[in-house]
Amino acid sequence: MGSAYPSSSRSPFISYAYIFLAVFFILSNAPCEAQLSSKFYDNTCPKALSTIRTAIRTAVSRERRMAASLIRLHFHDCFVQGCDASILLDDSATIQSEKNAPNNNHSVRGFEVIDNVKSQVESICPGVVSCADILAVAARDSSVAVGGPTWTVKLGRRDSTSSGLSQAAANLPSFRDGLDKLVSLFSSKGLNTREMVALSGSHTIGQARCVTFRDRIHDNGTNIDAGFASTRRRRCPVDNGNGDDNLAPLDLVTPNSFDNNYFKNLIQRKGLLQSDQVLFNGGSTDSIVTEYSKSRSTFSSDFAAAMVKMGDIDPLTGSNGEIRKLCNAIN
Incomplete structure (x- = not known):
């Protein structure tokens, strides 16, 4: 039986079909880039944000300066390799810590506060909340604790398994900069x-x-x-x-x-x-x-x-990186 379509109209139809299938194939095989979301832990760790907030309030009430230190810690993290908690890593056989960079050494602080927060979050949701996200939330809660603005923190970052000592030396602002x-x-x-x-x-x-x-x-x-x-x-x-x-x-x-x-x-x-x-x-x-x-x-x-x-600078998402058990060491 002959086609219901004349030959002059069949060719464009078939061409469009092939184009559609080709585009669909490309898109379906493209790597999915996970997006950060303020609701990321709503189901997996619903008490994460309140736990972080309480711990940060306590830390800042003990030492008001800590608010500035935690905001700065998040900033110094994001400017090196992106917001991936790389600044929290200590020296090890495979890690050259960013803490040793000129603009970090004897300067950045608040690590023990983040470690304490991580410990509390791990006790309610083991292996769920990243150190990178804890840093981002801690910065916001620190601002609020000293009368500063609040904002909605996007979540879903994962932690790096590497450090960027040389990047820290090159990418962090200096007090001498013009x-x-x-x-x-x-x-x-x-x-x-x-x-x-x-x-x-x-x-x-x-x-x-x-x-x-x-x-x-x-x-x-x-x-x-x-x-x-x-x-x-x-x-x-x-x-x-x-x-x-x-x-x-x-x-x-x-x-x-x-x-x-x-x-x-x-x-x-x-x-x-x-x-x-x-x-x-x-x-x-x-x-x-x-x-x-x-x-x-x-x-x-x-x-x-x-x-x-700033919190959107090159985050690790999806299957990249890991969720560290301890913020100062890779798993």
């Missing part, structure tokens, strides 16, 4: 200039070591308030090696409250670190600093959005 270097560094991680300034606002809490701001307060530069510099010199003498570990608050006004005083300080030339003051020094970011100094709500909103975006 504006162009900072903009370039954040851009390489998919974060724009406004997001860079917003994330820098985390320095509205926390403290810095004398060794990181000694040069700035003793060089008699024009971009530092004289009275501010004089006050900071009292516990940070000019001779290297003397008082290196003495601490000073990054925000002298409200060092334990997450607000927008950091930006007001910059306008008054009272940024503690060089990498802080370059954000307001006649450059392209001056207008953003001014805007944030006038509106705490705008800063808070932008900071929260930037933290969510």
Whole structure:
């Protein structure tokens, strides 16, 4: 029996069918990229977030500085190999720890808090919640604990089985960095200039070591308030090696409250670190600093959005990586 379709119409139909089948085959065999979701643990560990929140509140109530340390820990993790908890790994036969990188050594802290949280979560849901996700949630809960903004944390990250010591040395911002270097560094991680300034606002809490701001307060530069510099010199003498570990608050006004005083300080030339003051020094970011100094709500909103975006930097998902039993060692 002849075809119901004339030959002139059959060829396009068959061609479309082949194209459809080819596309379907390609898509069905393409690797599926798992997406992060705020509901990732709703069924597998429904008490995970409340357990983390309680532990972080306790840790911050014991030491207010810990809030800044945990936010910074998440930041330093995401900028090296992505948000994969690689920064938590200790040295071993196969691991060269990122903790030894110049911008981490004797600087990043809060590891014992994360280890404690992991232990509590493991007791209710063994092998389910990653250390990378714990870091991300801990950063959010730390912000809230000191009056900062909250945000919805996307979850489903897995933990790396490798470390990035050399990357940590190259990819982490330095207290000596100029504006162009900072903009370039954040851009390489998919974060724009406004997001860079917003994330820098985390320095509205926390403290810095004398060794990181000694040069700035003793060089008699024009971009530092004289009275501010004089006050900071009292516990940070000019001779290297003397008082290196003495601490000073990054925000002298409200060092334990997450607000927008950091930006007001910059306008008054009272940024503690060089990498802080370059954000307001006649450059392209001056207008953003001014805007944030006038509106705490705008800063808070932008900071929260930037933290969510930062948490999306190259996460391990699906079958990649692992769920570590201990945050400081691979399984």
